[in-house]
Amino acid sequence: MTLQQWILLSVVVTPGAVFLGFSFLWLLGWEAPERFLSRITGLVYSLATTAVAWLIWCVAAGGDHPVVVSLGNWFAVHEYEFPLVLLGDHLSLPFLALTVVLVGVIGQFSATYLHRDPGFARFFILLHLFAFGSMLIFAAGSFDLIIGGWELVGITSVLLISFFHFRSGPVENALRVFIVYRACDLGLITAAFVLHHVGHVSSFANGMPPVAGGLATVVGLLLLLSAAGKSAQVPFSGWLPRAMEGPTPSSAIFYGAISVHAGAYLLLRAQPIILGSPLASSAVMFTGLMTAVLGTIVGRASSDAKTSLAYASLAQVGVIFLEIGAGLTWLPVMHILGHAMVRTLQFLRAPSTLHDFHQVHAAAGGQLQQTGKHLETIFPPPLRLWLYRLAIDRGHLDTLLERLIIQPLLRLSLVLGRFDRLGLSNRTPAVIRQIEPLAKQGVING
Amino acid sequence: MADLSFPYLTAAVVIPLAGAAVAFFRKAHTRAASVIAASGAALCCLELFREVHSAGGFRLAEPWALGLFAADTLNATFLVLYSLLTLCILVVAPRRDTNASINGSTLLVLSATLAAYGADNVLLLAAGWIISALPFVLGPFTFNETWRPRVGLALSCLALVGAIGVIAVAALSDGAPQPFSLAALQGHNYGGSAAFALLIAAIVCRKGIFPAHAWIEDAAEAGPVLPFCLFINGHLGAFILARVVIPEFPLSAQGAFPILSDLALFTALYAAVRAVAELSARRILALLVLSQSACILAGLESATPEGITGALVHCIVVAVATTGLFSVLRLMEVRFGRSFTADHYLGLARYTPRLAVFFAVCGLALVGLPGTLGFCSEDLLIHGTLVSHPQIGLLLPVATAMNAVSLFRLFSRMFLGARSTVVHGVTDAAPRERWVLAAIAFFIVAAGLTPATIVAFRANAAQDTSRALVSITK
Numbered sequence: 075m076t077l078q079q080w081i082l083l084s085v086v087v088t089p090g091a092v093f094l095g096f097s098f099l100w101l102l103g104w105e106a107p108e109r110f111l112s113r114i115t116g117l118v119y120s121l122a123t124t125a126v127a128w129l130i131w132c133v134a135a136g137g138d139h140p141v142v143v144s145l146g147n148w149f150a151v152h153e154y155e156f157p158l159v160l161l162g163d164h165l166s167l168p169f170l171a172l173t174v175v176l177v178g179v180i181g182q183f184s185a186t187y188l189h190r191d192p193g194f195a196r197f198f199i200l201l202h203l204f205a206f207g208s209m210l211i212f213a214a215g216s217f218d219l220i221i222g223g224w225e226l227v228g229i230t231s232v233l234l235i236s237f238f239h240f241r242s243g244p245v246e247n248a249l250r251v252f253i254v255y256r257a258c259d260l261g262l263i264t265a266a267f268v269l270h271h272v273g274h275v276s277s278f279a280n281g282m283p284p285v286a287g288g289l290a291t292v293v294g295l296l297l298l299l300s301a302a303g304k305s306a307q308v309p310f311s312g313w314l315p316r317a318m319e320g321p322t323p324s325s326a327i328f329y330g331a332i333s334v335h336a337g338a339y340l341l342l343r344a345q346p347i348i349l350g351s352p353l354a355s356s357a358v359m360f361t362g363l364m365t366a367v368l369g370t371i372v373g374r375a376s377s378d379a380k381t382s383l384a385y386a387s388l389a390q391v392g393v394i395f396l397e398i399g400a401g402l403t404w405l406p407v408m409h410i411l412g413h414a415m416v417r418t419l420q421f422l423r424a425p426s427t428l429h430d431f432h433q434v435h436a437a438a439g440g441q442l443q444q445t446g447k448h449l450e451t452i453f454p455p456p457l458r459l460w461l462y463r464l465a466i467d468r469g470h471l472d473t474l475l476e477r478l479i480i481q482p483l484l485r486l487s488l489v490l491g492r493f494d495r496l497g498l499s500n501r502t503p504a505v506i507r508q509i510e511p512l513a514k515q516g517v518i519n520g
Numbered sequence: 521m522a523d524l525s526f527p528y529l530t531a532a533v534v535i536p537l538a539g540a541a542v543a544f545f546r547k548a549h550t551r552a553a554s555v556i557a558a559s560g561a562a563l564c565c566l567e568l569f570r571e572v573h574s575a576g577g578f579r580l581a582e583p584w585a586l587g588l589f590a591a592d593t594l595n596a597t598f599l600v601l602y603s604l605l606t607l608c609i610l611v612v613a614p615r616r617d618t619n620a621s622i623n624g625s626t627l628l629v630l631s632a633t634l635a636a637y638g639a640d641n642v643l644l645l646a647a648g649w650i651i652s653a654l655p656f657v658l659g660p661f662t663f664n665e666t667w668r669p670r671v672g673l674a675l676s677c678l679a680l681v682g683a684i685g686v687i688a689v690a691a692l693s694d695g696a697p698q699p700f701s702l703a704a705l706q707g708h709n710y711g712g713s714a715a716f717a718l719l720i721a722a723i724v725c726r727k728g729i730f731p732a733h734a735w736i737e738d739a740a741e742a743g744p745v746l747p748f749c750l751f752i753n754g755h756l757g758a759f760i761l762a763r764v765v766i767p768e769f770p771l772s773a774q775g776a777f778p779i780l781s782d783l784a785l786f787t788a789l790y791a792a793v794r795a796v797a798e799l800s801a802r803r804i805l806a807l808l809v810l811s812q813s814a815c816i817l818a819g820l821e822s823a824t825p826e827g828i829t830g831a832l833v834h835c836i837v838v839a840v841a842t843t844g845l846f847s848v849l850r851l852m853e854v855r856f857g858r859s860f861t862a863d864h865y866l867g868l869a870r871y872t873p874r875l876a877v878f879f880a881v882c883g884l885a886l887v888g889l890p891g892t893l894g895f896c897s898e899d900l901l902i903h904g905t906l907v908s909h910p911q912i913g914l915l916l917p918v919a920t921a922m923n924a925v926s927l928f929r930l931f932s933r934m935f936l937g938a939r940s941t942v943v944h945g946v947t948d949a950a951p952r953e954r955w956v957l958a959a960i961a962f963f964i965v966a967a968g969l970t971p972a973t974i975v976a977f978r979a980n981a982a983q984d985t986s987r988a989l990v991s992i993t994k
Contacts, residue, residue, distance in 0.1 A: 090891075094965070101874060101958055149896055149972045151982070152825035154903055156896075218899070222890035229889060232928070239936040242865050252928050256921040263917055267906050487797035494734045494794065 078132055079143045081125045082162045085170065086213050088118055089177075090206035096199050111198045112185035119178030119205075126171045129162055138164055142215065142279045154270070159215030159279045168407060169212040169339055172414055176331050177205045183422055184323040193237055197321065204230040208332050212339060215279035217266040220340065224262060224304070227333055228255040234324040235317050247316035253480075254313045258303020262340070265296035278343070286350040294354025297344050298361065305337030305391050308364040312472035314388060318380040326421030329384055331414035334391055338410055341398045348399070355399045362395025368469045374449070375465035379424045387417050524580045528568040529589040529638040532603065535560040536631040543624035554610045554623040558630060562603035565596075565634070572596040577980035579703075581640070587701060590640035594762060594832075594981035598637045598755070601836055605753060605843050606630045609746050612847045612956045614854040617746060625655040626747055633754045641700050645764070646684045649726075649756055650677045656743070656751060663742040672735030676725035680760075683718035686711035687768075706767045716772035719765050720780065727757035727817060728810050730787040740806030745853075749846035752809055753839040758816050758831065762985050766820075778909075781821035785905065785915045787814035792922035801860035804930050805845055808923050812838045812886060815916055819901045820985070827904020829982040833974055834897035837885060837964075841894065844882030844960040848875050851953060852934065855946045862930050865937020871946040876935040878949070878957040883931060885964040887924035892964045896971035 075083075092114065096106060129141060140163035148156040162170070181201060188194050207230060210223030232255065236248035268289070269275040275283050285293065301307070306314040306329075314334075318325055328334065341348060341358060348354045369389030376382040390413045397406040423430060435442045450458060467473060539557020543550045572580060572591050582589035591599070610618075610626060629652050636648025653673045655661045663669045690710040691699035698704035723729070728736035739748050766773055791811035798804045816838065819831030852868065852875060853859055860866070869876040881892070888898030898920060906913035949957060967974050 097877075098958075098962070101877060101961065102954070147972070149900075149975045151829045151900060151975060154826045154900070156899065222895065225890050225895075229884065236932065236936055239869060240867060240938060242937040245865065245932045245936040249925070249929055249932055253925050256924050260914075260917050260921060263902065264906075264914065267903060270903070271907060483793065484797045487793050487795075490790065490794050491798065494737065 075143065078129060078141045078162075081129060082141050082160055082213065083143050083145075085122050085125050085129075085174070086160060086206070086209045088122065089202045089209065092118060093199055093202040093206060096195070096202070100195065100199070106195055108185070108189065108194055111195060112181060115181035115185075115198055115201070116178065118202075119174050119181060122174040123171070123178060126167065126174055130167050130171060133162065133164070133167060140164070140279075144215075144279070155276055156218050157216045157277045158219065159277050160213045160219075161215035161279045162213060165339075165342060165407065166212045168411060170209060172411055173205060173208045173212065173332055176327055176414070176418055177201060177208075179418070180323045180327045184321075187323055188321065197234070197237065197324070200230050200233055201324075201327075204234075204327070204332075208336070211336055216277040217262070217269060218276070220343075221259075221262055221266060224300070224336070224340075225259060227336060228252075228259065228304070231255070231317065231328050231333055234320045234328070237320050237324065244319035247319045250316055251313045254303055254310050258300050258310060261296040261299030261303070265293045265300070268293055268296070282344070282346040284350070285347045290347050290350035291353050294344070294348040294351045295357060297340060297348070298354065298358055301337030301340045301395075302361055303337070304340070305334050305395070306365075306388055307337065307361050307392065307395060308368055308469070309471050309474070311365060311368060311388060312468060312475060314384045315376075315381045315468065318378075318384055322380070322421060322425055325380060325384075325424075326418045330387055330417035330421040334387055335394070335410045335414060338391060338394045338398060338406065341395065342403065342406060345398060345401075345403065349401055355401070357399075359396050359399030362392045362397075362399060364392070365389070366392030366396065368392075370449075371461055372465045372468050375462060379427045380421070383417065383420055383424060387413075390417075522575060522578060522580050523583045524568065524571055524591060525583075526567075527582050527584060527589075528564040528571075529582050529591060529599075529634070532561045532564040532568070532599065533631050533635045533638070535564065536606075536627040536634070540624040540627035540631065543620050543627065547620040550620045550623045551610065551613075551618050554618075554627055555607065557627055558603060558607040558610050561630060561634065562600070562607050565599040565603045569596045569600045573977070582638075587698075588641050588644050589638040590703070591638060592981070593977070594984070595637045595759070597832075597836070597977055597981075598759060599634055601839055602633055602637065602754060603630065605839055606750060608843060608956050608960065609750055609847065612851070612953050613746055614851060616854060617744065617850070621660045622744070622747070625660055626750065628652075629655060629747065629750060633756065636754075636756055637759065640702050642684050642687065642702060642705070642764070643700050645702070645760070646680050649680055649722075649760075652751065652754065652756070653677055655747070656739070661744050661747045661751075663739055666738045666742040668735040669739035669743065672725050672728070672732060672739075675732070676722045679718045679722035679725060683711070683715045683722060686715040686718065690715070702764065702767075707770060709769055709771055713772060716765070716769045716776070719760065719769075720776065723757040723761055723765070723817075724783075727755075727813055728787075729784060729814060729817065730790055733787060733791065733810055736810050737803045737806045740802045740809075741800055745802060745846050745850050749843055752813070753842060755813070755816065755835050755839065758813070758820060758835060761817070761820055762828075762832075762981070766985055777821045777823060781818050781905070781909060782912060784814045784818035784821060785909070785912055785919075787811070788818065788919040789915045789922075792919040792926070795926035796922060798926070799861045799863050801849060801862060801930055801934065804862065804926055805842070805849060808886065808927060809838065809842050811919055811923050812842075815901055815919070818916060819904050822904040822908040824904040824907050825982060826900045827908060828985050829975060829978055830897050830900025830902075830904050832978040832982055833893065833971070834901055836967075836974065837892075837894045837897045840960055840964060841882045841886040844878060844957060844964075845886070847953075847957065847960075848879040848882070851875060851949070860934055862933040864933065865940070866934055867937045867939035868946060869935035870939060872935070872948045874949045874954060875957075876931075878961055879935065880931055881961045881964060883927040884924075885968070887920055887927060890968075892968035893971060893974060894964075895968060896975065900975075 143160040145158035148158045207223045207226030211220050214220040232248045232252045236245045238244050273285050303310045366389045369385045373382050373385030394406045394409050536557050542553045568591050577593045579590055579592040632648045632651035636645050639645035657670050657673050687710045725732045788811045791807045795804050795807040816831045816834050819827040885892035885894040888894040902917050905916045
């Protein structure tokens with residue numbers, strides 16, 4: 075392996091190793107001190123940032139030639155292989171850089187923000203797992219490896235939403251998010267299977283193989299399902315405000331920066347496939363457009379800072395989907411990088427919103443003008459009222475999900491439960507009563 | 521056929537029996553005696569495992585055992601796994617769950633199950649199958665007033681005895697030289713459809729495949745949870761399918777497996793849907809085990825190398841992960857003083873953070889989280905079933921996704937949320953419990969990071985099984 079390959083491998087693997095090390099030591103009874111945890115985090119991501127910057131420079135200087143790390147197959151059975159391939163190219167390296175920089179920043183911010191919190195160590199351990207999962211998504215050279223990172227990011231997100239687990243609200247919301255994640259992950263799993271067995275594609279490290287026609291449509295739509303779930307696009311947007319129950323630093327990095335853009339990254343990575351199908355690319359654009367409109371409307375009626383920011387974020391990710399569906403590549407990448415940075419800053423400042431407002435208000439001499447009312451004024455009052463209702467119920471998406479999927483499933487489960495209990499009573503049938511004395515005598519134990 | 525260097529299988533069967541006798545009659549230091557006996561059996565199985573693999577996966581006969589026992593790559597892993605799981609359960613069991621009767625019966629189940637795994641003779645296999653179920657039918661592991669577990673187990677035993685009887689009569693009337701030898705019976709289809717149907721009925725009853733599924737829930741709810749966990753994790757149903765049904769009845773399997781595979785997938789989904797609104801913690805875990813065990817059967821019946829290997833690896837995942845889950849549940853029940861229901865939050869993680877993490881790790885492995893062995897086995901199972909059943913193969917990932925939701929719901933109700941006012945003085949994992957559960961978690965993660973090792977261990981067994989099936993499907 076060359077030095078560049080070693081560095082790419084180390085950058086991806088180190089957060090996972092740190093996570094495993096701290097987790098097992100904690101399970102065996104060792105509690106790492108706060109300062110030690112934050113220093114290790116700072117050190118790991120400072121080095122990782124330097125390493126990724128160097129990799130970007132090497133790739134740019136080498137004429138955009140990607141760094142490919144092939145570690146063989148993770149496991150293989152018959153003709154099926156799970157390739158372990160990492161890819162550092164013009165698409166993955168900016169995302170890796172974004173991840174290491176933001177995780178480092180969030181780590182430093184959280185060292186103060188969560189000081190003396192009972193969940194301090196848990197937060198940092200999960201932060202490392204999240205970083206590992208994210209880097210696995212961005213550096214993966216195969217869809218199978220993306221699934222690995224995808225699910226790690228999902229479970230970390232859910233565990234951080236329920237971070238304040240001594241209240242029931244965050245835990246309930248974490249369960250709802252988990253349901254959406256697991257349902258939408260089926261799209262990615264099935265897409266990987268279809269690509270393996272129909273398209274005979276297991277790795278895209280040497281470029282995405284040409285896929286067109288019906289196969290491109292099926293794979294494109296399945297990937298869109300997964301991307302929409304992870305990026306909270308319509309009709310799965312309902313989980314995003316629920317996810318705001320987690321601590322502010324995790325909201326910033328998950329729903330302002332990395333996790334919410336993971337869906338967009340997936341579509342960018344699979345863009346050659348999606349553009350091979352007019353139906354799939356139209357579906358991507360339509361989803362993005364609907365989300366952008368919904369995010370704009372709902373965000374304006376949100377009553378708390380984090381939810382308002384979440385919907386603003388959603389609207390931007392919708393626009394990014396629109397750009398990807400239209401066949402643009404560099405614009406969505408730049409859009410993601412810029413948006414992630416700005417939104418992270420906004421989320422981190424969210425707890426100080428009132429303080430900031432008073433400062434700006436005072437600086438303006440108490441003459442701060444209200445902004446953001448222009449859009450409302452152009453609509454007639456009845457339409458405004460209808461839109462307000464729509465915004466208050468967040469596009470009725472959660473209600474629809476509840477009525478169309480969750481409630482029928484629960485009813486079915488209860489009916490099956492009653493069916494299973496048919497014939498079950500505390501009275502033992504006669505034939506069993508006859509062998510009961512044998513059991514009471516304990517034939518086995520004498 | 522080459523021989524093992526020592527009768528490890530006989531020793532592995534006899535040592536727990538001797539331990540059971542000591543536990544029954546001495547009635548003092550029963551945990552120590554049981555742990556020593558289970559450790560002895562585990563050491564024999566480990567040594568046997570080493571010899572099988574150094575022999576390149578060939579079938580090895582037991583010396584001086586009259587052709588009763590043989591070891592190969594299929595049963596060597598099961599033998600090691602089961603003996604180690606029994607050891608874990610004997611160590612981790614709370615004090616109130618350990619007495620002469622319980623420990624002795626646990627060792628009896630261990631001995632009988634190891635005999636069934638190692639048997640090269642249908643009579644011995646049937647004896648192991650029946651004796652391992654006896655403590656659950658006659659005592660001491662009975663299920664209070666609930667009758668379905670006893671009926672389910674009795675039916676599975678009767679069906680197996682019937683099948684063996686039909687096979688023996690057919691083999692004897694055909695003048696077979698070794699009418700009870702598994703190796704000699706291969707491919708002869710003795711007993712035809714009748715024997716095949718009885719064997720499948722035995723497997724369906726034992727594994728709890730729909731419509732014979734309800735006894736598993738009842739058994740988990742009403743019976744002693746740790747012995748029940750040990751019993752279902754024997755996966756004797758799946759083992760007999762791979763050891764007896766596929767090699768003996770390749771022609772019958774050709775016609776019946778697509779239907780059986782569909783039935784197994786349906787059971788996986790049925791149990792997953794049932795678990796969604798279930799409130800009893802024990803029933804939820806039983807339904808998850810049921811669903812995942814059905815996935816194993818679906819993988820075996822998919823007739824693809826990926827599906828069969830996935831099923832054999834998933835057997836290990838389900839056994840290890842559910843041992844961890846049921847152990848934590850039982851430890852929590854003992855601390856809490858009663859059974860758990862998932863209708864309100866208890867917030868126990870603040871008292872038992874480590875037990876909560878062990879529960880989460882085992883649960884996530886069961887539903888295929890990356891970094892655990894479950895991810896690899898689920899991946900192979902999904903590929904295998906989707907290849908063989910493109911239309912309904914998708915039920916498997918759907919069922920797994922629903923299982924994950926049910927498991928997270930149970931985890932959150934038990935460990936998260938506002939603290940219950942009835943909880944006082946609950947302590948976290950004691951060192952004895954912590955080390956066993958840490959070993960389980962370590963295995964799940966270490967094997968998950970290097971799954972190729974485990975897959976390679978199962979490769980020969982899977983190849984033999986898939987070769988038999990692929991040859992008949994072509």
